[in-house]
Amino acid sequence: MTLPEHARDFARSPGLPRVIALAAVIGLCGVPAAWLLLNLIQGFTNLFFYQTLSFAPRSPAHHTLGVAVIALPVIGGLIVGAMARFGSDKIRGHGIPEAIEAILFGKSRMSPRVAVLKPLSSGIVIGSGGPFGAEGPIIMTGGAIGSLIAQHFHLSAAERKTLLVAGATAGMTAVFGTPVAAVLLAVELLLFEWRPRSLLPVIVACAVAGFARPLLLDAGPLFPMATPAVAPIAVLSCLIAGVCAGLLSAGMSRALYAIEDAFHKLPVHWMWWPAIGGLAVGIGGYFEPRALGVGYDVIADLLAGHFTLHAALALLLVKALIWAIALGSCTSGGVLAPLLMIGAGLGTLLAPVLPGGDITLWALVCMAATLAGVLGAPLTAIVFALGLTHDVNALLPLLLTCGVSYGVTIWIMPRSIMTEKIARRGRHIHREYGVDPLERLHVGELMTREPEALDANLPIDDAAQKAFGPAQRHRAYPVVDASRAVLGMVDRQALTQAKVRGLRTLGELYGVNPPLVALPSETARIVSARLAAHHLERLPVVSDAVSRRLVGIISRSDLVKPAEHWRAEEEVRERMLHIGRRRR
Numbered sequence: 001m002t003l004p005e006h007a008r009d010f011a012r013s014p015g016l017p018r019v020i021a022l023a024a025v026i027g028l029c030g031v032p033a034a035w036l037l038l039n040l041i042q043g044f045t046n047l048f049f050y051q052t053l054s055f056a057p058r059s060p061a062h063h064t065l066g067v068a069v070i071a072l073p074v075i076g077g078l079i080v081g082a083m084a085r086f087g088s089d090k091i092r093g094h095g096i097p098e099a100i101e102a103i104l105f106g107k108s109r110m111s112p113r114v115a116v117l118k119p120l121s122s123g124i125v126i127g128s129g130g131p132f133g134a135e136g137p138i139i140m141t142g143g144a145i146g147s148l149i150a151q152h153f154h155l156s157a158a159e160r161k162t163l164l165v166a167g168a169t170a171g172m173t174a175v176f177g178t179p180v181a182a183v184l185l186a187v188e189l190l191l192f193e194w195r196p197r198s199l200l201p202v203i204v205a206c207a208v209a210g211f212a213r214p215l216l217l218d219a220g221p222l223f224p225m226a227t228p229a230v231a232p233i234a235v236l237s238c239l240i241a242g243v244c245a246g247l248l249s250a251g252m253s254r255a256l257y258a259i260e261d262a263f264h265k266l267p268v269h270w271m272w273w274p275a276i277g278g279l280a281v282g283i284g285g286y287f288e289p290r291a292l293g294v295g296y297d298v299i300a301d302l303l304a305g306h307f308t309l310h311a312a313l314a315l316l317l318v319k320a321l322i323w324a325i326a327l328g329s330c331t332s333g334g335v336l337a338p339l340l341m342i343g344a345g346l347g348t349l350l351a352p353v354l355p356g357g358d359i360t361l362w363a364l365v366c367m368a369a370t371l372a373g374v375l376g377a378p379l380t381a382i383v384f385a386l387g388l389t390h391d392v393n394a395l396l397p398l399l400l401t402c403g404v405s406y407g408v409t410i411w412i413m414p415r416s417i418m419t420e421k422i423a424r425r426g427r428h429i430h431r432e433y434g435v436d437p438l439e440r441l442h443v444g445e446l447m448t449r450e451p452e453a454l455d456a457n458l459p460i461d462d463a464a465q466k467a468f469g470p471a472q473r474h475r476a477y478p479v480v481d482a483s484r485a486v487l488g489m490v491d492r493q494a495l496t497q498a499k500v501r502g503l504r505t506l507g508e509l510y511g512v513n514p515p516l517v518a519l520p521s522e523t524a525r526i527v528s529a530r531l532a533a534h535h536l537e538r539l540p541v542v543s544d545a546v547s548r549r550l551v552g553i554i555s556r557s558d559l560v561k562p563a564e565h566w567r568a569e570e571e572v573r574e575r576m577l578h579i580g581r582r583r584r
Contacts, residue, residue, distance in 0.1 A: 027208030030170030044127020070282030076128025077278030133337025142171025178387030234356025242404025249373025259328030277329025343370030437562030444520030456507030
């Protein structure tokens with residue numbers, strides 16, 4: 001049996017080549033955008049902590065300001081609060097929830113202000129000591145670049161979404177050098193689908209950004225390391241580490257939004273919140289300077305096992321506390337780098353009691369597992385850790401630990417840190433997705449064949465008596481000409497109006513415009529959308545768009561049929577194999 005041409009594994013999108021070409025351009029733009037953001041962070045760090053105009057990489061932990069360091073995050077918060085109030089409030093937050101909201105509820109439209117103000121505000125916040133990373137801001141900035149480029153072309157909202165996500169993930173690739181993890185982030189957090197029309201442009205954008213990255217930024221992994229091979233007993237350690245990372249993830253998420261709720265109760269305008277959060281950052285940074293700023297050097301030391309247990313515990317507590325307070329104040333900054341540091345600190349603390357691996361392994365796997373739990377994106381976390389370190393020996397522990405952490409958080413948390421903010425605005429996001437039965441089935445498989453039709457030459461009165469008299473079987477009928485070409489559908493109301501207008505035959509009801517029809521090769525999803533858009537109950541199915549020869553009828557009741565198969569798979573439980581004693 002030969003299947004028809006439309007029965008394909010994946011749908012073909014005619015506009016895909018153009019979207020891929022635009023994605024390549026956007027991927028190239030992601031590298032200078034990341035370079036600019038990182039230099040803004042370095043420039044403001046030098047300006048705030050060392051009072052010099054320089055873009056040289058320097059850690060804020062080495063400052064000599066003493067107690068005066070407490071004022072720096074406050075100043076940064078005041079500036080960014082004013083930028084958000086008088087510039088654009090879209091720069092508030094860590095970027096990923098805002099990108100998701102633009103995708104799902106804003107037709108993937110972002111403003112030029114966001115593209116300019118988001119990296120500038122993030123540079124000021126992080127440069128003044130904010131305990132954040134560059135990934136959230138670059139995701140928002142890259143997404144804004146992709147959206148702005150897309151808005152200059154005649155594209156659908158779905159195509160704009162693809163290019164927005166392409167820009168966001170290209171920026172992440174440029175910052176971290178992890179193109180595969182960026183693609184998985186798109187799949188698990190941003191695209192809300194798995195289709196070639198969206199996946200291919202994102203892959204191209206990330207690949208282009210990865211190839212172009214060495215032109216402006218350092219090549220190679222951010223934290224190169226090689227852990228020794230693990231012993232079989234490590235499976236138990238991975239389970240323990242995963243549970244601990246999951247509980248830590250859930251605890252941080254709950255703490256963050258409890259703090260944000262507290263800020264909402266303050267009797268001051270939200271413009272002042274970042275400065276109040278900055279005060280907590282400054283105090284924490286005074287006692288633990290290494291908790292300030294992005295802290296990539298601190299993460300590298302944790303992964304290398306250079307921290308004592310006491311130092312790791314102090315860093316973990318201070319970093320987690322000031323991160324939650326600062327982010328709860330709705331300032332501008334990313335979450336990935338702080339989560340990496342907090343997770344690596346957890347691994348350092350657990351390493352002495354976890355057999356089967358050394359301190360570097362547990363710092364790495366707990367770092368990734370914390371990320372998996374907080375984001376609700378285990379595949380991204382696993383591949384992200386591999387991309388950051390190129391440590392293939394850690395793949396198996398990463399897989400199990402991240403999986404356990406993910407399982408713990410989805411069991412005890414209704415939403416992730418990425419979607420909770422959106423949910424608080426009254427918008428629910430369902431992150432599970434599978435193959436839609438309406439996408440899998442075509443009209444030709446569901447339609448009613450050989451339907452009853454009315455001849456176009458039939459008088460109006462005869463049609464009313466024949467179709468809508470005592471023997472009426474359907475609510476509407478297709479009207480066809482001598483060659484069985486469909487002219488349209490007719491119901492009782494249309495016949496009543498035809499009598500009022502003085503029409504004589506059914507054919508006079510229809511003009512030259514082609515009727516709404518369905519094709520056997522169209523998916524049930526496409527036709528269901530057409531029915532909904534035009535408020536119809538049924539459509540005639542024609543052999544092709546040219547001849548319009550009637551071959552069937554598709555109705556809303558036909559489109560419900562796939563749900564029965566879904567119900568049987570999901571809800572009907574039965575024992576298929578029976579093993580018992582043989583009776584004699």
